[in-house]
Amino acid sequence: MTQPRRQVIVHDSKDALVDSVAGRFIAEIVSLQSEQSRVSVCLTGGSVGIGVLAAVAASPLRNTINWGRIDLWWGDERWVPAHHADRNAQQAWDALLGSVEVPEANLHAFPAADSGLTLDEAAVKYAEDLRSAAAPGDDAVAFDLLFLGVGPDGHVASLFPRRGELDDAGTVVAIRDSPKPPPERLSLTMPVINKAQRVWLVVAGQDKASALGLALAGASVHLVPVAGVQGQRETIFFVDNDAAVDVPRELIDGND
Template sequence: MTNERRVLVHPNRAALAASVAARFITTAVDLLHEQGDLNVVLTGGSVAVEVLEAVNASAARDTIDWEQVAFWWGDERWVPKNHPERNELQARTALLDHIEIPAGNIHPFAASDEGLDLDEAAASYAAELESHSIEGTALPRFDVTFLGVGPDGHVASLFPHQAGIRENAASVIAVRSSPKPPAERLSLTRPALNSSRCIWMVLAGPDKASALGLALAGASRDEVPVAGIKGRRYTNFFVDREAAAEVPENLTASSF
């Protein structure tokens, strides 16, 4: 099966968020029609929140049958349940609290105040993933996985030169030495992310240009973790012009 890697450039951050939201709604409707249900992996970060806010604001929001959609997370900060920097809380505020979706369709990582230690929380999420897995795997069928990319090229909580990006056996890891606070986090691993049908990376700003350029130029995944992320069918980089500054023109396309 052919894997396509595409860079779609948008004129600015606002256009980027609106365009990705519109494409997500269309893709969700199409996949639900095709297969009846949908598994979406969410990420953190300000641009990701803006995309979810744009989905929520869209007049087409409820063309999606949200009862057939399940949400997972690519990573989470090890903070209390109601901490403002928790990815789950940001996603709920932006979108999830505004749609008709069964509570059981939302699968957050455990929080630091829920009675588990970090390793237990990683094991618990791996078990939850496996309980919803497709035959022959330890994972659900991830259809669309959203990811941000840090200025250092990290994705989820897989950072350069750390063991997490090299983990090949586990689906979930505990992270204790994140160079970006907080130091403790939970994250899906590279093989878990790469099991996704489609990976959508959403980047904005000049501080992302170097990491994106290096990843597309063939940097090692240990140096630039995003270079090791690739969906089974599609890997799309949705970027604004500033983030695309170091991408060769032959790899880019205008926004749709």
């Protein structure tokens, strides 16, 4: 089956990007909820990803989403205690989830460093959670929508360049020597990321421009991990002008 073409949508600024994606997210979830009983979304951290959640929280349309019918997961997590300010799940709670009526059972966060589990046990636990929520016969949830940020080195989730985790065929990896602090992390693998029906990458800043340009030009996934990301139905890069400077003009779909 031919994979859908990647789309690149450029925004005038980071703020415009955040507001546009927030509105698009609300509309997408409402549409999906009109067609199916539950919707699964995988969230990302980072300033842009968390900014999108804050913009959803500020939107007068936020409660057009039925928060009782959405399951929220995370693409990666820092191995820090629960409620730590660096934890992606805590940042998501502070930005949005604490202000909407989403049942606790619908929040599928990675185990925290003070959970009583070791890092490896936490990876196994999250893999089990993904498997138990998956369709029969699948090893992990095929998310309806998965968000990703992109690092200046092209990393996505906690999958960094030139590292063995990029080749992991499982579902969740434990990372002990991340090149970006903190050194211990948990991450979904590339196969799980690419099982998602829709992947939305939110990218802002000139420091991301080189990695983005290389990825869209067909760089190796081992050199630029984001180059390996491909959703089943759609893959959209939402970027600001600064991040788009090295993207070939012919790859840009337009401005939002």
